[in-house]
Amino acid sequence: MRSRDVDKIDQSALRAVVSDWIDKHPDGTLTEMADDLKKKYPASDQPDMAVMIRGEGFAELRRRTTPLPVIPPDPAAPPRAAR
Numbered sequence: 896m897r898s899r900d901v902d903k904i905d906q907s908a909l910r911a912v913v914s915d916w917i918d919k920h921p922d923g924t925l926t927e928m929a930d931d932l933k934k935k936y937p938a939s940d941q942p943d944m945a946v947m948i949r950g951e952g953f954a955e956l957r958r959r960t961t962p963l964p965v966i967p968p969d970p971a972a973p974p975r976a977a978r
Contacts, residue, residue: 904947913951917959925949 912935916928929945929952936944 904944906951909947909951910955913948913955917952917955925952928952 912932913928916923916932920928926949929948932948933944
């Protein structure tokens with residue numbers, strides 16, 4: 896897929912559609928998601944849309960399952976005031 900083809904796609908909208916699909920189909924696979932969602936994009940506009948949808952699905956699942964990093968407090972920082 897060429898970068899100029901990717902520029903034609905609204906990434907934020909695609910991310911939202913993928914996130915909604917995952918919410919509604921928690922046991923669905925990336926292939927099922929791509930098959931369902933690529934129907935929303937005409938083949939003439941984006942022939943490799945399934946690849947992009949699966950990639951967004953993978954990124955969304957990774958975002959949901961990766962724990963937030965634990966950042967230890969800075970020992971040189973002044974103590975925080977009690978609230």
